[in-house]
Amino acid sequence: MNAIHRRAARTAARGLVAPAAALTVVAVAAPQAAAHTELDTSSPGAEATLAGLPPRVTLTFSDDMRRKYAKVAVTGPDGESVATGEPEVQGKTVALPLDAASPVGRYNVGYRVVSADGHPVSGSYIFTVTAATSPNPSPRAARSADAPPSTATRETQASESVEESSGANTSALVGGGALILVAAAVGAYVARRRRAGHVD
Known part of the structure; x- marks a missing residue:
């Protein structure tokens, strides 16, 4: 009887080791998945309505960006690009200069960037530019x-x-x-x- 009890105990122990190991792997992998780079803020923001096109669009991420792989595009109501230069990367921020004389309408911002630790991030959003108020006399x-x-x-x-x-x-x-x-x-x-x- 003692031999039977010992075999049953060893079998039960082996059965508990596998689930415990699986839980350990999940616990280690979960923080890594949560650490993936995200877009924190943008200016202009998504669905914003502005009185005129700003001089640049600015995207701020949760991690530092790689200058080489930072791609940002802004297209106007006619589907044409309104960028006047290449994306400018400074730490976690990626900025793209825009042509402020572009027409009113809906603008689409698209981005694909890679963080310093190799995580790619991509997405898009829309904002709207309305007619600006009459300027003051020169x-x-x-x-x-x-x-x-x-x-x-x-x-x-x-x-x-x-x-x-x-x-x-x-x-x-x-x-x-x-x-x-x-x-x-x-x-x-x-x-x-x-x-x-x-x-x-």
Whole structure:
């Protein structure tokens, strides 16, 4: 009976060793799987709505990136690329310069990068650019509005003033001449009446 019990105990022990080893492998592999590189933040963010296209799109990952394998693309509403250069890698951040004069509409950001420890990461998202507000007057236009009148403008204004003054003087002279003529006519009439009275 003792031999039978010993064999049963050894069999049970072997049966417990295999599951325990399997659990150990899972416990070791789980942290490694969780350590894979991910996209932490992006600017502009997914589904963002902007008043104008920013000068660059910036992606920040959970690990440092390899410059050689950083690929980022941004396409506009017409499906054409709006990038003005190559991706710029600095530690965990990958940035792509954009043409800020691109039209309004929906933009697609696609990326495929490889972290320093060899983990590839890829994905995409969309953001929207709406019509920008009317810009303020340019400094040149503002200076033109505040600047004093030019020499030609001053001469034109002076000429108009002289003409107005001349017209006023002419009207005064004409009015004065008319009064003199009326006074002379009245004086002549009175004189004739007096002479006629003396004759009678």
